[in-house]
Amino acid sequence: MSSTTLPDDPPGGRRALAVWGIGVSVYFVAVIFRTSLGVAGLDAADRFHVNASALSTFSILQLLVYAGMQIPVGLLVDRLGTKKVLALGAVLFTAGQLGFAFSPSYGMALASRALLGCGDALTFISVLRLGTRWFPARRGPLVAQFAGLVGMAGNLVSTLVLARLLHGIGWTPAFAGSAVAGAVVFVLVLLFLKDHPEGHEPEPLSHRGAAYVRRQIAAAWREPGTRLGLWVHFTTQFPAMVFLLLWGLPFLVEAQGLSRATAGELLTLVVLSNMVVGLVYGQIVARHHGARLPLALGTVGTTAALWAATLAYPGPHAPMWLLIVLCSVLGACGPASMIGFDFARPANPPERQGTASGITNMGGFVASMTTLFAVGVLLDATGDDYTVAFSAVFVLQALGITQILRLRKQAARRERERLVASRVETVHVPA
Numbered sequence: 001m002s003s004t005t006l007p008d009d010p011p012g013g014r015r016a017l018a019v020w021g022i023g024v025s026v027y028f029v030a031v032i033f034r035t036s037l038g039v040a041g042l043d044a045a046d047r048f049h050v051n052a053s054a055l056s057t058f059s060i061l062q063l064l065v066y067a068g069m070q071i072p073v074g075l076l077v078d079r080l081g082t083k084k085v086l087a088l089g090a091v092l093f094t095a096g097q098l099g100f101a102f103s104p105s106y107g108m109a110l111a112s113r114a115l116l117g118c119g120d121a122l123t124f125i126s127v128l129r130l131g132t133r134w135f136p137a138r139r140g141p142l143v144a145q146f147a148g149l150v151g152m153a154g155n156l157v158s159t160l161v162l163a164r165l166l167h168g169i170g171w172t173p174a175f176a177g178s179a180v181a182g183a184v185v186f187v188l189v190l191l192f193l194k195d196h197p198e199g200h201e202p203e204p205l206s207h208r209g210a211a212y213v214r215r216q217i218a219a220a221w222r223e224p225g226t227r228l229g230l231w232v233h234f235t236t237q238f239p240a241m242v243f244l245l246l247w248g249l250p251f252l253v254e255a256q257g258l259s260r261a262t263a264g265e266l267l268t269l270v271v272l273s274n275m276v277v278g279l280v281y282g283q284i285v286a287r288h289h290g291a292r293l294p295l296a297l298g299t300v301g302t303t304a305a306l307w308a309a310t311l312a313y314p315g316p317h318a319p320m321w322l323l324i325v326l327c328s329v330l331g332a333c334g335p336a337s338m339i340g341f342d343f344a345r346p347a348n349p350p351e352r353q354g355t356a357s358g359i360t361n362m363g364g365f366v367a368s369m370t371t372l373f374a375v376g377v378l379l380d381a382t383g384d385d386y387t388v389a390f391s392a393v394f395v396l397q398a399l400g401i402t403q404i405l406r407l408r409k410q411a412a413r414r415e416r417e418r419l420v421a422s423r424v425e426t427v428h429v430p431a
Helices: 014-039 041-048 052-080 082-102 108-120 124-134 135-171 171-178 180-191 209-221 224-255 260-287 289-311 320-330 333-344 350-382 386-388 392-427
Strands: none
Touching: 014 041, 014 052, 014 082, 014 108, 014 135, 014 171, 014 180, 014 209, 014 224, 041 052, 041 108, 052 082, 052 108, 052 124, 052 209, 052 224, 052 350, 082 135, 082 171, 082 180, 108 209, 108 260, 124 135, 124 289, 124 350, 135 171, 135 260, 135 333, 135 392, 171 180, 209 224, 209 350, 224 289, 224 320, 224 333, 224 350, 224 386, 224 392, 260 289, 260 320, 260 333, 289 320, 289 333, 289 386, 289 392, 333 350, 350 386, 350 392, 386 392
16 A cells, blocks of 8 residues: 555544544454443353253354444445444443343343444444544554454453453442443534544435435445455454354363463453454555565465364363464454454455445454354254364354455456556645
8 A cells, every 4th residue: 555645644643542442442342342242151051940942042143233234334334424433322321231241031132242243333433433534544554453452352351350350249230330431432422523534524315215225335345356355354354253252161161170360361462462463464464565464364274274273182281382372363353353354455445434334344353253053053963062163263264365365366366457447546646
């Protein structure tokens, strides 16, 4: 990507950071709520008297709602703007967290997680759109990685703070108390968030119902960069998501014989590694766009190798050093998944950014949902054999790599064509 600032580029600066900070705080809280089940999985199984398959349904339903809403959310963001969508998201995920806190039954708890997933789905695409409206295009990869980093900070809060509250003050006070954060960010959005800086209003778009929606989705999907972005996101994100969202703690405690405290520390390591790697990946991609695919494929290959080494270890438990390395590498999955947006972003014009990002963001969550279900079913079918259950990871990775390799040349060619065209337009812009 050229580092040249285009004539209509937003200015960035402190005001942009302040406004973007409000938007990303909503995503931060959404991730706390999304990942809260990861530290409460065993407690939820006891509270609602369910087996592994039923437990996985919590996260599967939440991700099913999340993934299914990504394209509608992209369309909503393109049409309504960021402020309205983020405010609605905060209302929904806060209501879901409160409902989960007070649910007396498995059915009501499921409904609450679905509501939470609905609100969560409205946040990330909105934050990406806010970044493109307030920061110059050359800052896009770094801004996106910072958004992912803040999300991981939310995961860290779940792992460190919410887990202690859960075992200290109990289920209902812990989940209900955390819902206060949702109310706070809702007020911040209403009072201070703006969709775009003055003088950078997007061009009004004509919206013609279903026909417009179909055209918007079809145009974004026709771009090979959008499809490549989806498959990069699909292949890179899910191993860490599945580990953090539900199955990491049971795997470390039941299969590896660790205490809950030690397992919690390893989950924290995944999050910390994610934050560090996110900064590194963001800087690399911002400076060298040619590094995008090698970074993504390298992360997938390393993750697969370490999972294989852990699951195939000949002893009764994998050694601690191997689990530490595995968790450190899992931390790279989130930053690698953000590279998917760096393929979709330059492939689409500004009026399709939300839709294209929604399509891309579906990838990792569809893969996570599929793997969560597969692991739960295989655990029940094999009598809690985690080696067999986690082998589902390799099937999804193989599928994703096949699609990435199929699309990479077509996407690169199309991106070069768009870059040349944009440079020609920039040269002819009147002073």
